Amino acid sequence: MTALYVLDVPENTTVAKVAGEDPEVTVGKVGPYFEITADGAIVVDRRATGCRHAVWYSCVAGVADGRIVQHDKDALRVDPA
Amino acid sequence: MTLEHKVRGVDHAAFPTFDPAGTVRFYRDVLGFPVVHSICAAGWGPEDHPDFIHFFFDIGNDDRIAFFYYFGLEPQHAHERGDVYAGFGPEVPEFFVRSRHLAIHVDDQDDLLEYRRRLDDSQWPVEMQIQHETIESIYTHDPNGYMVELTRAMRPVTPQEDLDANLTIDALLDVVGAPEPTFGKLLARKAELIVERAADWEAAQV
Known part of the structure; x- marks a missing residue:
């Protein structure tokens, strides 16, 4: 299970929301962090989040059992390790 | 202390x-x-x-x-x-x-x-x-x-950002204390620290 952690602050809420639109992805909470989990890849479309670049490129707090294979102006993608 | x-x-x-x-x-x-x-x-x-x-x-x-x-x-x-x-x-x-x-x-x-x-x-x-x-x-x-x-x-700093900053620094010290530090290693170590500490931190806030 791959997990992507995103801190729950106002700038980041759309990241968790957009990630959770994939039915294969589950969004929970661990303390003040969103815990975004999936058996497969987790993909977040940047434009759908509406995040400005400084927010987008600093929104990832942690990655467990996976690795970031894309984090650019288009998308964030975490693949299983 | x-x-x-x-x-x-x-x-x-x-x-x-x-x-x-x-x-x-x-x-x-x-x-x-x-x-x-x-x-x-x-x-x-x-x-x-x-x-x-x-x-x-x-x-x-x-x-x-x-x-x-x-x-x-x-x-x-x-x-x-x-x-x-x-x-x-x-x-x-x-x-x-x-x-x-x-x-x-x-x-x-x-x-x-x-x-x-x-x-x-x-x-x-x-x-x-x-x-x-x-x-x-x-x-x-x-x-x-x-x-x-x-x-x-643009807004006040929230308490959870202070927690996050401290987890980042603890993860950073772990990663730079080992060979070949990378951003990916930091995010993996920080994920471990989030799982270890974030829930307890939130419980202690109330």
Whole structure:
């Protein structure tokens, strides 16, 4: 299970929301962090989040059992390790 | 054990200048920072120290930026990039040259834009205005080449951001204490720390 952690602050809420639109992805909470989990890849479309670049490129707090294979102006993608 | 935190901000941050006239125009006449202190010192000591003027501007909150002007001292390097204290050759990447700077706080966007107007009406106009993660900043370079930022918070910092900052630093120390640190290793270590500590932290907040 791959997990992507995103801190729950106002700038980041759309990241968790957009990630959770994939039915294969589950969004929970661990303390003040969103815990975004999936058996497969987790993909977040940047434009759908509406995040400005400084927010987008600093929104990832942690990655467990996976690795970031894309984090650019288009998308964030975490693949299983 | 947490050590008692007794310090009270910046007393002064000091920089050399070869252009005291430009420096006074920039800080006092353009930005409106009052001159609050100066020392006229005769050179003395074993190193043939030049005579100098050490002068201070109020940057708010009783904090100060200070300069040294040394009579008769020539510039200490010939590089075009960097500032009068430190010069850099073409092999040094721009992000590194621009990394060291002083950021001065303002209360809100009205005040930020007021300083933007003052700079834009001068020979040192704003070079960039950027909304970062939670702050908005304007940047210029002073007559000495020092990068100066003025910044305002777009919202208050939340308690969970302090937790996150501490988890980041603990993860960073773990990663740089091992061979070949990378951003990916930091995010993996930080995920472990989030699982270990974040739920307990939140429970302790109530």
